[in-house]
Amino acid sequence: MVPGAEAFFGEVRTAFAGAARRLALEGPSEQTADRHLAVVTYTGADVRYKAVLGLWAGDVEIHVCRDAEATECKVGVEKLARAAGVGGAASFGARSMRQLRKSLSSQVRYVELVHPLVTVELMRAAGAREWSRPLVR
Numbered sequence: 239m240v241p242g243a244e245a246f247f248g249e250v251r252t253a254f255a256g257a258a259r260r261l262a263l264e265g266p267s268e269q270t271a272d273r274h275l276a277v278v279t280y281t282g283a284d285v286r287y288k289a290v291l292g293l294w295a296g297d298v299e300i301h302v303c304r305d306a307e308a309t310e311c312k313v314g315v316e317k318l319a320r321a322a323g324v325g326g327a328a329s330f331g332a333r334s335m336r337q338l339r340k341s342l343s344s345q346v347r348y349v350e351l352v353h354p355l356v357t358v359e360l361m362r363a364a365g366a367r368e369w370s371r372p373l374v375r
Contacts, residue, residue, distance in 0.1 A: 300342075
């Protein structure tokens, strides 16, 4: 059975505690986007990390998000780590607390490895999705 949103929020806080301190990340910001997703966001100077739990699918992924000039880029941390040459395979399963902890641990490790390397160019090389941001006036 997939852990619920509250259990997920607690596990993300635990998994990110050391990394958030070392990388000077603010957060967590927690939300349940709908009945299907739970999201925890940590924010740095130029980057956001969103841990997303698929409540029905039983998977978890940390997305790396960054604003470019007129767009927003988003890519999974594992793809970014591979593009940067610092990662192999991360775990994504979250059908049990054990799987969730393992997946978060492997992906938070990649967050620490890629954090000093994150650029829009690297994100694009990793196959980031990119879309226009609303203009701020």
